[in-house]
Amino acid sequence: PSNELHERAQRAKKLLGERLYILGHHYQKDEVIAFADVTGDSLQLSQIAAKQTADYIIFCGVHFMAETADILTTPNQAVILPDMRAGCSMADMANIDQTERAWVELQSYFGDTIIPLTYVNSTAAIKAFVGRNGGATVTSSNAEEMVAWALSQKERMLFLPDQHLGRNTAVKLGIPLETMAIWDPIKHKLELECALEDVRVILWKGHCSVHMNFLPKHVANLREKEPDRKILVHPECTYEVVAASDYAGSTKYIIDMIAASEVGSKWAIGTEMNLVNRLIATYPDRDIVSLNPFMCPCLTMNRIDLPHLTWALEELVEGRIINQISVDEKTAEEAIMALEKML
Numbered sequence: 001p002s003n004e005l006h007e008r009a010q011r012a013k014k015l016l017g018e019r020l021y022i023l024g025h026h027y028q029k030d031e032v033i034a035f036a037d038v039t040g041d042s043l044q045l046s047q048i049a050a051k052q053t054a055d056y057i058i059f060c061g062v063h064f065m066a067e068t069a070d071i072l073t074t075p076n077q078a079v080i081l082p083d084m085r086a087g088c089s090m091a092d093m094a095n096i097d098q099t100e101r102a103w104v105e106l107q108s109y110f111g112d113t114i115i116p117l118t119y120v121n122s123t124a125a126i127k128a129f130v131g132r133n134g135g136a137t138v139t140s141s142n143a144e145e146m147v148a149w150a151l152s153q154k155e156r157m158l159f160l161p162d163q164h165l166g167r168n169t170a171v172k173l174g175i176p177l178e179t180m181a182i183w184d185p186i187k188h189k190l191e192l193e194c195a196l197e198d199v200r201v202i203l204w205k206g207h208c209s210v211h212m213n214f215l216p217k218h219v220a221n222l223r224e225k226e227p228d229r230k231i232l233v234h235p236e237c238t239y240e241v242v243a244a245s246d247y248a249g250s251t252k253y254i255i256d257m258i259a260a261s262e263v264g265s266k267w268a269i270g271t272e273m274n275l276v277n278r279l280i281a282t283y284p285d286r287d288i289v290s291l292n293p294f295m296c297p298c299l300t301m302n303r304i305d306l307p308h309l310t311w312a313l314e315e316l317v318e319g320r321i322i323n324q325i326s327v328d329e330k331t332a333e334e335a336i337m338a339l340e341k342m343l
């Protein structure tokens, strides 16, 4: 039963004391968040991890986030992911071989006029690729600044792996949609709507399978039935959804907007289910619903659950480190160049 597991996890956490620090991503289940020393989005959590002195850092999030934490902590700290199957389908849409091949092809078109940027939702190998090619990482909270920076460095950028965050951010900066090409890594092909020399942005054809579930028809339905309900979405949603919404921003932006909203205000939120449900529970005096009436969970995030967390904790008490995430030294050194430009 889960209350027995809760007690076991509590006991183990107490025994580990200051040697342990637990990070919990906003998309995690309540049963896991109950044990988090801190909650945050991926940027906040990596910044916090970088300052931690605990021997063991349990990362309740997904694989790429634990990799980033490992890169930013010291070699004698162990970063643990309670379930190794907690990956990210978006991060998996850009593998390093595809990316290296794409880069060679793109350079044959554009020469040295491209800079790569990668959303932090990518593997350490992709961050390293970006680092060694002079680019930087971005998160949804600083994407505008980072894209503006990239386009001040070079004529065009390659944005990995989320085409939607890339497109939404470039649109915000006034870059015309028709100058955005798409790199299809499966077909190994550039899809463009303008002359090659007019391309400003090359969007890697990746997406988040959770945020893709928010559709223009959900926005249209709400506009018709409840015109006074404000629509607030994450920029991993498509351009069509973001353009039709009232507000779009990072996980932190969404949380801050709701926290600052008026009592009684009505909201439809387009982001991961656990966060929407937590906002509903935290602000019972606001009227909050999910933009997609069928709540959208991130299935891989949800693989981290109380049984896995308890297992990781109890193994640590026994002196065993399970599911340690370690990024090799060379990859870490190159990835850090990309991360430091952002941080």
Ligand code: CIZ
Binding pocket: 040, 041, 042, 043, 121, 139, 140, 208, 234, 236, 250, 251
């Ligand atoms: O979709 C995600 O994985 C997000 C929004 C991560 C984060 O915390 O920025």
Ligand code: SF4
Binding pocket: 027, 062, 087, 088, 089, 090, 091, 121, 208, 209, 210, 211, 272, 298, 299, 300, 301
């Ligand atoms: Fe990846 Fe989307 Fe899940 Fe975030 S919500 S971890 S981008 S699949």
